[in-house]
Structure formats: C-alpha cells, structure tokens
Amino acid sequence: MSTLPLLELDRASRSFRLAALFARARAVDALRDVSFRLEAGKALALVGESGSGKTTCARAIAGMIDLTAGQIRFRGENIAEHRSRKAQRDYAHAVQMVFQDPFSALNPTHTVRHHLARPLKLHRQALNDLDEAIRQALAAVELDPETTTGKYPHELSGGELQRVNLARALAVGAELVIADEPTSMLDVSIRRSVIDLIRRLKAERGVAFLIITHDIATASHLADDIAIMFAGQIVEQGPAEEVICAPQHPYTKLLLAALPGSGRSRDKERDSGEDFSAHAEAIRAATRESPAPLTEWRPGHLVRRVGRDTI
Ligand SMILES: Nc1ncnc2c1ncn2[C@@H]1O[C@H](COP(=O)(O)OP(=O)(O)O)[C@@H](O)[C@H]1O
Numbered sequence: 001m002s003t004l005p006l007l008e009l010d011r012a013s014r015s016f017r018l019a020a021l022f023a024r025a026r027a028v029d030a031l032r033d034v035s036f037r038l039e040a041g042k043a044l045a046l047v048g049e050s051g052s053g054k055t056t057c058a059r060a061i062a063g064m065i066d067l068t069a070g071q072i073r074f075r076g077e078n079i080a081e082h083r084s085r086k087a088q089r090d091y092a093h094a095v096q097m098v099f100q101d102p103f104s105a106l107n108p109t110h111t112v113r114h115h116l117a118r119p120l121k122l123h124r125q126a127l128n129d130l131d132e133a134i135r136q137a138l139a140a141v142e143l144d145p146e147t148t149t150g151k152y153p154h155e156l157s158g159g160e161l162q163r164v165n166l167a168r169a170l171a172v173g174a175e176l177v178i179a180d181e182p183t184s185m186l187d188v189s190i191r192r193s194v195i196d197l198i199r200r201l202k203a204e205r206g207v208a209f210l211i212i213t214h215d216i217a218t219a220s221h222l223a224d225d226i227a228i229m230f231a232g233q234i235v236e237q238g239p240a241e242e243v244i245c246a247p248q249h250p251y252t253k254l255l256l257a258a259l260p261g262s263g264r265s266r267d268k269e270r271d272s273g274e275d276f277s278a279h280a281e282a283i284r285a286a287t288r289e290s291p292a293p294l295t296e297w298r299p300g301h302l303v304r305r306v307g308r309d310t311i
C-alpha cells in the first residue's frame, strides 16, 4: 500500500509583483513557505483573516496560478510537471472547488439536471443510465431527486444550492474538494446541516476537503486538522482539538478569544472590533521584527514562536 499523502505542499510560496506606478515595483508575498499534508478522507482547515493568503493557496492547489517557489504534490507528483493534456485533465477532475456564493458556479438558465448531466457524462464514459446517475448524485448530498431535478437555481435555497455544488464536484470524480468559505453565506440553521453533510462525505466516500475560512468555529466543526494562516505564513498547525484547546500562537489565541461566548463581558465585546485589529497589528509587528521557524511544540502540533511574550 502506498504511504504517499493525497496532497502535499512543500514550502509553497507565491509572490505577486505590483504594477510599478512609481520608480520601484513592489512585490507582495501572498504565500510564504507553506507546508502541509492532507490524506484522503480527511479535512484540513486553513483559517485566517482577510489577506492572509488563503485564496492564493487554494488557487495554487487548483492549478489556477503557479508557485514562485516550492512544490505542490498530488499523490506524490509535482503538479507543475503535469505536461500532457491527460494529466492536466485528470488533475482538473480530481480537484474541485466549491465557492462561498452558492449561486456563482451555477448557470441561472439551466436546471439541476443539466448541471449534473454534463459532468456525469464527461466523467463516466460508459454511463448507460444517466437518470439513475443523477438520482444517485442528488441522494448522495441528501436532496430529494424527485423534487430537485427539474428546478432552476433561483428555486433553491442557499443550502440546497451548496449541496448541488457538492454533487457536481462528486460527479466529476473529485478526490479533493477545496471549499472557500462554503458555509459563510448560509443561515446558521442551514450551516450546521451542510457541515454535517461534508463530514459524512469525507468519512463515507473518502473525499478529502481543504476548508478555507476566517471562522475558527466552523473549522473546529469540520476539520481534522487546522492550520492558522497569518500574513502568508502558517503560524500554527495541528490536530483541530489541540489547536482549539491548547492554542500556542498569539494570533490563534486572539481568534479564539473573539468567538461569541468565549467568556468576555459585554463591555469588552463592544470594543472588540478595534481591540482585535490593534492586537492583530501588534502581532504582525512582532512577527516582522523576529521571524521564527515553525517548530514542533507537541508531536504533530507546530507553532512559530513570537519573540515577545507581551502580545
Ligand atoms: N492577483 C494578485 N495580484 C496582486 N496581489 C494579490 C493577488 N492575489 C492576491 N494578492 C495579495 O496577496 C495577499 C493574500 O491574498 P488572498 O490569498 O486573497 O488572501 P485571503 O484569501 O486570505 O483573503 C493579499 O495581500 C492580496 O492583496
């Protein structure tokens, strides 16, 4: 049996050159030395504030942008070396993205049936009963085939649309689903049921999920492992329970303290927005002053130590 992980990032880095309005062109290090492994049937959450590099990481894994350094390996193969059409097509099928806005990926003029029929026909050449395959694809995401097949996107709720998006990803044979804020636009009541569905898909079908979110609470419900991103780097990573119950990096502690019901008084919550930004800025400054390597705190739980204890 192979011991290769499904997905492995090895010091993945990406910088963007900004257009030079003035004499010197500046570059943004959107992703710096990001390394992690993700196994089939597991979920890893990338958690971080806006601008921390989460989407850049997702786009690099999906092959939409190249790295400037480091490697992304899928089943041990460097994806930058996929040269043949077939290798690229197989990878494009194996890695699917699901986006925050559940409407965005669907065509408003086509029915659910149409959205599933195309990928099913593309992926399963020897398919002889398309209607049965569509029924199965909908049942797999807990939608009622009888009432859903003929509907248009505007006739479905946000939660139902996100289920259709997941069904499409599975229909093309996804082994890895990259979900960028998959539940942040859903009502709280629906959010939980989509989270439960994702948990079931990974456990029962062995699909791996890379969950991208700014919300550490969603991450804790969905993920086996959590990686905290801050300014393009992973500052802490480990098993979800460990990171939540024994956070080591000041930014992880800050994210947890900002959760509702984390024990702060109402007065404190009133100022929380400003507090959060000021605190995050202090951590950013300390990180810039003394960059630290990611080191193992406990087996499997890594952290970048920040110089000053005061933050
Ligand atoms: N195409 C691009 N050109 C220039 N800068 C970019 C581009 N894409 C992302 N960035 C920059 O890289 C950093 C990380 O962005 P992003 O990956 O979108 O973060 P997140 O998804 O965590 O909000 C930001 O500073 C952003 O402005």
Ligand SMILES: [Mg+2]
Binding pocket: 051, 054, 055, 056
């Ligand atoms: Mg983003």
